[in-house]
Amino acid sequence: MRGYVALRRRADFARVARQGRRRTAKHLTCLVAAGPESTRVGLTVSAQVGSAVVRNLVRRRLRAILDTYAFATRLAHDIVFIARPGAGEMSFAELRAEVERTFGPPP
RNA sequence: GGAGUACGCCGGGUCACCGCAGGCAAGCGUUGCCUGAGGAAAGUCCGGGCUUCACGGGGCAAGGUGCAGGAUAACGUCCUGUCGGGGCGACUCGAAGGAAAGUGCCACAGAAACAAACCGCGUCGCUGCGGUCUCGGCCGCAGCGGCGUAAGGGUGAAAUCGUGAGGUAAGAGCUCACGGCGGUCCGCGGAGACGCGGUCGCGGGUAAACCCCACCUGAAGCAAGAUCGCUCGAUGACCGCGUUCGCGCGGCGGCCGGCCCGGCCGAACGAGCAACAUCGCACCGAGCCGUCCGGUAACGGGCGGCCCAGAUGGAUGGUGACCCCCGCGUUCGCGCGGGACAGAAUCCGGCUUACAGGCGCGCUCCGCCU
Numbered sequence: 001m002r003g004y005v006a007l008r009r010r011a012d013f014a015r016v017a018r019q020g021r022r023r024t025a026k027h028l029t030c031l032v033a034a035g036p037e038s039t040r041v042g043l044t045v046s047a048q049v050g051s052a053v054v055r056n057l058v059r060r061r062l063r064a065i066l067d068t069y070a071f072a073t074r075l076a077h078d079i080v081f082i083a084r085p086g087a088g089e090m091s092f093a094e095l096r097a098e099v100e101r102t103f104g105p106p107p
Numbered sequence: 108g109g110a111g112u113a114c115g116c117c118g119g120g121u122c123a124c125c126g127c128a129g130g131c132a133a134g135c136g137u138u139g140c141c142u143g144a145g146g147a148a149a150g151u152c153c154g155g156g157c158u159u160c161a162c163g164g165g166g167c168a169a170g171g172u173g174c175a176g177g178a179u180a181a182c183g184u185c186c187u188g189u190c191g192g193g194g195c196g197a198c199u200c201g202a203a204g205g206a207a208a209g210u211g212c213c214a215c216a217g218a219a220a221c222a223a224a225c226c227g228c229g230u231c232g233c234u235g236c237g238g239u240c241u242c243g244g245c246c247g248c249a250g251c252g253g254c255g256u257a258a259g260g261g262u263g264a265a266a267u268c269g270u271g272a273g274g275u276a277a278g279a280g281c282u283c284a285c286g287g288c289g290g291u292c293c294g295c296g297g298a299g300a301c302g303c304g305g306u307c308g309c310g311g312g313u314a315a316a317c318c319c320c321a322c323c324u325g326a327a328g329c330a331a332g333a334u335c336g337c338u339c340g341a342u343g344a345c346c347g348c349g350u351u352c353g354c355g356c357g358g359c360g361g362c363c364g365g366c367c368c369g370g371c372c373g374a375a376c377g378a379g380c381a382a383c384a385u386c387g388c389a390c391c392g393a394g395c396c397g398u399c400c401g402g403u404a405a406c407g408g409g410c411g412g413c414c415c416a417g418a419u420g421g422a423u424g425g426u427g428a429c430c431c432c433c434g435c436g437u438u439c440g441c442g443c444g445g446g447a448c449a450g451a452a453u454c455c456g457g458c459u460u461a462c463a464g465g466c467g468c469g470c471u472c473c474g475c476c477u
Contacts, residue, residue: 008419051449052449052450056424059420061424063127064424064425092426
């Protein structure tokens with residue numbers, strides 16, 4: 001059971017992009033904004049990152065990393081991670097390090 | 108054994124921990140079980156199923172296809188053949204109808220690129236000069252003009268035949284012998300494309316140039332579309348003349364999503380909204396597997412078995428270990444790096460393109476052994 005709900009609506013993504021606090025690493029950007037109730041997380045992996053196979057790999061690795069975070073203990077936030085070009089060339093450990101750098105270490 | 112060629116297929120495996128989606132059971136927000144990417148899921152180039160709209164007909168336009176027969180739901184696909192090109196061969200490649208319907212084009216070179224004639228060859232007439240002489244003429248040369256000819260001439264991808272002989276003023280497929288390409292007509296064979304033989308003595312090439320001929324094509328697409336909801340608009344129906352009050356004629360407007368002819372209508376409700384939910388849509392299909400039969404084959408039929416992803420910010424995974432394969436290094440213990448192309452979105456049949464490594468089976472050529 002994941003500790004967060006998926007962010008789905010296009011309007012929510014746009015709101016987080018406008019209002020959210022932004023922290024950027026070499027291949028990853030993290031945006032955090034206040035949310036309505038429970039914590040919601042969205043992932044954006046555009047075609048700039050690579051082919052469909054590479055995009056799937058990056059998205060699945062990000063989900064696996066975020067599974068280790070216990071969002072339920074935190075306040076209600078809407079969080080969006082945006083993969084940047086080159087994210088597909090990183091190893092799993094490197095990607096996890098970028099998540100910790102932009103969002104913070106797991107509790 | 109080497110080289111080649113055709114067809115079919117695989118395209119990492121096991122375990123552990125942590126997760127996701129769908130389904131079925133319990134059960135009530137927990138647990139168990141099952142299933143979960145490809146041969147190309149890709150490019151979106153064809154063909155269909157399905158959906159909505161349109162649908163009386165004729166013609167034109169536009170687009171597509173183009174050897175024959177067959178297969179198929181259909182196709183621009185596939186199979187078997189034919190013809191032509193390539194290869195010693197197995198085999199392979201080909202938008203492969205029509206150039207005696209018309210038009211256009213044929214670069215450079217060349218006289219000339221399609222029907223004529225620049226040089227040449229021959230002949231006739233006139234003029235001039237020379238020779239001879241029986242003083243009429245005859246012969247030779249040159250120039251001009253007419254006619255005949257396409258042998259010879261350099262070019263070019265291509266100038267309609269090649270060799271030899273006859274023939275002629277000179278020549279010519281003009282005639283003959285042998286040979287050669289396309290076509291006409293006839294005969295034979297074949298279901299047909301076409302093949303073989305004879306005949307005529309007719310032909311520049313180019314149609315992925317226009318074009319002609321034959322055949323095919325209603326439009327848009329699953330963000331199609333259906334259901335549920337809300338809001339808004341139109342809300343009494345064009346004009347004139349005639350009328351036996353049914354309607355008729357003319358105009359205007361709309362429709363028959365290209366245009367014309369021709370036809371129909373003048374009130375059928377129409378438009379917008381923003382997401383979401385359910386359906387479409389995911390167990391029953393041009394379905395998959397096995398087997399037998401028919402067929403050269405594509406394929407068809409019978410019998411038995413199976414149910415096989417279904418998301419919608421988009422599941423099908425992440426990490427680690429071991430094994431397998433490849434490369435490099437190696438002190439032969441192992442160490443390091445890597446694992447092709449690529450990720451379903453309405454579903455099928457094809458085509459095209461990408462692809463590390465590997466497997467099976469048939470055939471051909473060469474070499475060696477027996």
